[in-house]
Amino acid sequence: MLRKAARRAAAALVVLLVAAVPALGGVDQVKLRLPLKPKLPLRGNERIALAPFILVTDPEKARDKRLQNVDVQAEFHRFLKKQLEKKTKFDVIETPPDVKLPTQNLADLARAQEFWAAVGTQTSAELVVSGSLEFRVEDRSGYKTEEYQSPIDGRTYYRQVYVEQTGFVFDIVFLVLDGRTGEKLLQDEFKDFRQTGSRQRDELQGLFENLFSLENQILNTFVPRDREAERYIFTD
């Protein structure tokens, strides 16, 4: 009888304490939606030409024969054209098939002002998009510390980035060029890693998982987007 009473008392105490904790104060995590301004100040209705991208090939690629079946260039072009047409008001066109990149070096490609001006004239595009694409299998794991220096207070912060075991990596370097002058307007890198459940995971599925997770960032080059952020607020 006494034990029963003691148990009931303990249960009542736990319930009361649980009820009392929020009322006594502390910290809560809240979610905000933050706007992201487009990286390029545009009117929003420009004519954009999608030029070929440099394909970065990994010497280890031969080891993973599955990737040889993926036409990264064609899949990326199709994805980018579809997203830009669906989510922006740009007039999106592809450069004619006879347009060949003058170099396979990204730095030189960004500097090929005459070539890009010629592409702009040929396509009547105000902007030309090119860059490099790399799609590969990555086998790594562990925590990596990344340094981040705040330009606001000049202090250095550290963040932990966990690199998973096996997965597909899609590394895109985006070049946006002025179709009139051929001048480079923007160079940006988008990188995504998707862990695969097993080595047998379909490579095309992996590629699109990478692309969908990068979609927001890619589109944010041209149009405003938003993203979710977490913050701490005090309850008293």
Next chain:
Amino acid sequence: MKLDRIVVLCLLIVAGACTSYSQPEKASTQIAFGTKVAKQGLWREAAFRYEQAVTKAPDNARAHNNLAVALEASGDFARALAEYKRALEIDPNNNYIRRNYARFAEFYTAYTKTTGKASGAP
């Protein structure tokens, strides 16, 4: 007998915490109410409450932090930056405020950065 005492004590603690809502002149009351509405997504109302808290207790780092978050959620980033800085000035060792500020700084840097301009752009 002992159980009765414990129950009464717990009830007193809960009741004491709840009565804070009935004291609007206290900064902690404004913070508590602001947090309640913030969780419902009513950020402008929350910002108003936290402003009240800051007015009542200008050296309360928690109030400045909450106000910064509410201003950030309402899109007033310049003021949010000033409030985060003030909160850190008052309580530089508070990890929650430091984390908030670091995340905000990362976002704000990207937000204020605009790269390049097309020749036909406005």
